[in-house]
Amino acid sequence: xxxxxxxxxxxxxxxxxxxxxxxxxxxxxxxxxxxxxxxxxxxxxxxxxxxxxxxxxxxxxxxxxxxxxxxxxxxxxxxxxxxxxxxxxxxxxxxxxxxxxxxxxxxxxxxxxxxxxxxxxxxxxxxxxxxxxxxxxxxxxxxxxxxxxxxxxxxxxxxxxxxxxxxxxxxxxxxxxxxxxxxxxxxxxxxxxxxxxxxxxxxxxxxxxxxxxxxxxxxxxxxxxxxxxxxxxxxxxxxxxxxxxxxxxxxxxxxxxxxxxxxxxxxxxxxxxxxxxxxxxxxxxxxxxxxxxxxxxxxxxxxxxxxxxxxxxxxxxxxxxxxxxxxxx
Amino acid sequence: xxxxxxxxxxxxxxxxxxxxxxxxxxxxxxxxxxxxxxxxxxxxxxxxxxxxxxxxxxxxxxxxxxxxxxxxxxxxxxxxxxxxxxxxxxxxxxxxxxxxxxxxxxxxxxxxxxxxxxxxxxxxxxxxxxxxxxxxxxxxxxxxxxxxxxxxxxxxxxxxxxxxxxxxxxxxxxxxxxxxxxxxxxxxxxxxxxxxxxxxxxxxxxxxxxxxxxxxxxxxxxxxxxxxxxxxxxxxxxxxxxxxxxxxxxxxxxxxxxxxxxxxxxxxxxxxxxxxxxxxxxxxxxxxxxxxxxxxxxxxxxxxxxxxxxxxxxxxxxxxxxxxxxxxxxxxx
Numbered sequence: 001x002x003x004x005x006x007x008x009x010x011x012x013x014x015x016x017x018x019x020x021x022x023x024x025x026x027x028x029x030x031x032x033x034x035x036x037x038x039x040x041x042x043x044x045x046x047x048x049x050x051x052x053x054x055x056x057x058x059x060x061x062x063x064x065x066x067x068x069x070x071x072x073x074x075x076x077x078x079x080x081x082x083x084x085x086x087x088x089x090x091x092x093x094x095x096x097x098x099x100x101x102x103x104x105x106x107x108x109x110x111x112x113x114x115x116x117x118x119x120x121x122x123x124x125x126x127x128x129x130x131x132x133x134x135x136x137x138x139x140x141x142x143x144x145x146x147x148x149x150x151x152x153x154x155x156x157x158x159x160x161x162x163x164x165x166x167x168x169x170x171x172x173x174x175x176x177x178x179x180x181x182x183x184x185x186x187x188x189x190x191x192x193x194x195x196x197x198x199x200x201x202x203x204x205x206x207x208x209x210x211x212x213x214x215x216x217x218x219x220x221x222x223x224x225x226x227x228x229x230x231x232x233x234x235x236x237x238x239x240x241x242x243x244x245x246x247x248x249x250x251x252x253x254x255x256x257x258x259x260x261x262x263x264x265x266x267x268x269x270x271x272x273x274x275x276x277x278x279x280x281x282x283x284x285x286x287x288x289x290x291x292x293x294x295x296x297x298x299x300x301x302x303x304x305x306x307x308x309x310x311x312x313x314x315x316x317x318x319x320x321x322x323x324x325x326x327x328x329x
Numbered sequence: 330x331x332x333x334x335x336x337x338x339x340x341x342x343x344x345x346x347x348x349x350x351x352x353x354x355x356x357x358x359x360x361x362x363x364x365x366x367x368x369x370x371x372x373x374x375x376x377x378x379x380x381x382x383x384x385x386x387x388x389x390x391x392x393x394x395x396x397x398x399x400x401x402x403x404x405x406x407x408x409x410x411x412x413x414x415x416x417x418x419x420x421x422x423x424x425x426x427x428x429x430x431x432x433x434x435x436x437x438x439x440x441x442x443x444x445x446x447x448x449x450x451x452x453x454x455x456x457x458x459x460x461x462x463x464x465x466x467x468x469x470x471x472x473x474x475x476x477x478x479x480x481x482x483x484x485x486x487x488x489x490x491x492x493x494x495x496x497x498x499x500x501x502x503x504x505x506x507x508x509x510x511x512x513x514x515x516x517x518x519x520x521x522x523x524x525x526x527x528x529x530x531x532x533x534x535x536x537x538x539x540x541x542x543x544x545x546x547x548x549x550x551x552x553x554x555x556x557x558x559x560x561x562x563x564x565x566x567x568x569x570x571x572x573x574x575x576x577x578x579x580x581x582x583x584x585x586x587x588x589x590x591x592x593x594x595x596x597x598x599x600x601x602x603x604x605x606x607x608x609x610x611x612x613x614x615x616x617x618x619x620x621x622x623x624x625x626x627x628x629x630x631x632x633x634x635x636x637x638x639x640x641x642x643x644x645x646x647x648x649x650x651x652x653x654x655x656x657x658x659x660x661x662x
Contacts, residue, residue, distance in 0.1 A: 053521035160611050161376075190375035190548065195592035195607035202603060219522065220551075224594030224605070261526035263551025265595045267574045270555055280490045281521065 007079075008179055008211050009042035009065060014074035016057075016064045020285070032285050034060040036235035037074070039311070042179070047205065047212040049226025049243070051219055051258070055284050056232040058215045062181045065213065066100050067091060078179075096126065099172040103184035105164030109156040115142075115167055116152035122174040141170040145200060162193035169200065173208075181213045186221060198225055219262050223247055231255050234284050234292040237311055241318035252320045253297045291323065299324045334365040337542050338387065338510055343401030345382055348394065352616040356382040358566040359400070364510065369536060369543040371553045371574075373589075374563035377612060380546045383563070384512050386411070387544075388426050389418045406509070423454045427502035431515040433494035437486040443497045444470075444482025450504040469500040472538075473531060492524035499531065508539055514546045529555050550593055554578060559648065562586045565612055565623035567639065572649035582651040582659050584628045622654070630655040 016035040021028075034057045042048050050058045063069045065076050067083055076083045078094060086094065099122075102108035109118055116138050123134045139149035145166040156164055165185065172180055182201065186194040202225065204210060216222050222229055223243065230240040231254065239252040250256055264270055279296045282288055290307055294300040303323050311321040323329050345357040357379040364370045372380040385391045387403055387410060403410040405426070410418065422428070430436040438446055447469065448462035457465065463482065470478030473496040486494055495516060502511050513532070517525035533556065536543060545556055553560055557574040562583065570583040581587045588608035590596060599605065610627040622628070625635040632655060640654045653659070 053523065162611060191550070191592045192375060192588060192608040193611070195594070195605040196609070198594065199604050199607055217521070220593065220595035224599060257523055261523040262595075263522075263525070263529075263549065264554045265551065265593065265597060266578045267554045267557070268578075280492055280524065 005043040005045060007041045008044045009213075010075070010077040010080075011038055011040050011042075011061075011065065012075040012077070014038045014061070014064060014076060015072040016060050016069055017072040030285050033235045033287070034284065035064060038232075038235075038237055039074075040230060040237065040240065042211060042213060043228075044178075044211055045209055046227045047214050047225055049222035049229040050213065050215045050232060051217065051222045051229060052232035053217060053258075053281055055234070055281060057235040057284070058217075058232050059183050061232070062100070062183045062213055062215045066098060066181055067094075068100075092125075095122075095177075096175050097177050098179045098181070099175065099177040100181045100183060101165075101168050101172050101185045103187055105161050105168055105188065106156075108168055109164060111156055114153050114155060115147075115159075118156070118167060119152075119170045119174060122171060126175065128175070137174070138170075141173055144173065144204070145170045146196075160193075161189055162196060165189060165193075165197055166200070169197075169204070173204065176208075177210070179211045179213070181215065183215045184217065185214070187216060187218065194221070201225065219258060231258065234282065234287050236292065236308075237319075237321065238293065239318075239320040240311070245315070245318050249315075249318070251314055251318075251325045252322050253299055253324070254293045255320075257296070291321075301329050303329050334367060336363045337366050337405070338364045338544075339402075339404040340383065340387070341402040341404065343383065343386060343403065344399040345379075345386055345391065345396060345401075346399050347396050354615045355399075355618065356396075356566055356615065357386070360563075360568050362561050362568070362571070364542050364544055366542055367536070367540045368558040369545055369556050370559050370561065371545040371547055371557040372561050372563060373547055373550065373553050375548055375589075375612065377565070377615065378563040379566040380548075380563050381514055384514060384544055384546050387510075387512060388422050388428065389413070389415070390428075420454075423450055424505045425507060425509040426512065427505060427508060427510070428512045428514065429495070429498045429502050429516050431518050433491070433498045433519075434486060436498060437494060439486055442483050442485055443489065443494075444484075447482075447497070447501045447504050450501060455506060465504070466500070469503055470497075472503065472535070473497075473500045475500070490524075491520050492527060495520065495524075495528055496531065499528075499535070503535070503539070508541050510542045510544060512544045512546070515548070516545070517552065518547070518549070525552075532556065550589060551595065562589070565615060565618060567623055568652065569624065570651045570653075572646075576646070576649045580649075582645060582649070582656045583653050584630050584655075584659055585624050587659055588627075622652075630658045 014035055015037055018032040018034055019029050020032050038061060052058045064071055071084055119141055120134050120138045123137060138152060142149045147166050186197050189197060214226055226243050228242050229246045231238050233254050239250060239255045288295050290305040291309055294304040309321045309323045311319045312326050313319045314325060340360060340362050343357055343360045347354045347356055360383055374380045382391055398411055444466050447466045451457045451462035451465050466482055467478045470481060475481050475493060475496050517528050547553060560572060560574050560577045561568055562570040564585045570586045581590060591606040592608060594605060608627050613623055613626060620638055621636040622639055625631045634654050640652045642650050642652055643656055644650050
């Protein structure tokens, strides 16, 4: 945890439930608890990595923080101000400070608009500068993300996947935000292009002091880019710590499983690798009673089947939600 | 791995192109590779490098037209697969060459139970009765570690999770009297990492139990590290390096292979680094690639010669070859 850094985002017991129709002909509805009581702080200037498998709620968390989803319960505070208490007009002003980069560089760019329009749209919406100034700003942004400004009259389909992701990044930068949610921002890219974009995100962060909430399923990417890492499983935080602490000293059985499941970086010693987790991720519609991970956990005891463990500090700045780790069994 | 086993499948100088509205795409250019009995050969490369086209050429799954074999042979147990008629190759597909795909949901028929679809393979190719076929299917489900197999055979694909569907696909691929070659096209790309680990374990386990050869197509060097005996690295339709898996990771000699390894954030050299050594630039337009090395425009070692002609093979060791004019300049690490 950066000493003395101020908190930019506070998330307090945030819940986001989706109502969905169950299978079959009945009209019965059930609740999908995508985010189920998440509390965390994001500190200024950090890169907080959020990692987890599909359905763990990591993207919903990012989108709810950005208020792209309405919350079910809880609070999101931006520098102490409740985001959900704001009316839509005031929320629009918040987007000056908070932006998002999306996963799919194909569907997140309007195919009928020229690149200059796409990147300049935030400036148009917020009526910043004269049209000439906006054009100049767009050219500057394109250079900033490594695109040649002379391509500004082209359409998205004329660019490769990596270049499109650069367009999405330029759009997110247009308003000089403080806080950027990167939702699987490099997942759709080939590995050589992914490396370029990761470097770009780091360059920009150093230059402008952005704070990133970096959401990804790829542990290696998060491990590389983040300064702090949060692990989610079925809507809840299971472990959170500084990057080096989490990588070197993860304690939650799910985090351990995630690290062990991750493919090796070299074929050496691959025969000796042990894996602990069997079974599938349960459905978030009907998560198991007690700790959601207990059916797959090799250390589960009776208490794990009965009550969900609280997220508790195990060492300074390092918290985990596990009865066994907390020795409370 | 030391003793050389009999060659099961041999692709010889294969060139494959697609005639599209916007020009001819030479998707695969002069690819040769051998798959030996019981080994896992991985074809690795990024999108558009031709790895899937190469693999799909084996059992004629590329759409033709617009696809077209320009040159080459694919020898399998004494026959050139490229000369086979449609019904002949269809016979091979269910019996000797099987395939598993990236997205098992689209590869399984949604209106039949998974058990019925697999039993169908036994009934069609081995003329079993329905009951025998079902029993064999349950055995296969046990082999691929699907829990409660007696119940699961009656499930429809949508009732299974992604990992279970992939297991069912693998079971189907094994439903032949003499499983020779399994082509696995990005079999774990759509799966979560804990499920991927299980499927990779299963494939490795099966390979040892049944003497099966696997042609594994992947973009993920991590999967290569876990699975491969030998590795073929492709770039923009060309084979650029081939070696046993240890040589590829420890002493890569093609600048692209090295760049690919350096692009991995999990590379141990980045323990405390804040930047990756990325390959600059982007893949060239496949319609306008000339006679030179396709990697030339992104390569830190490129010389004048690279733009003019594609290099010939340099044999570096018993199982290690590279196609690069300046391979001697490439040092690992």
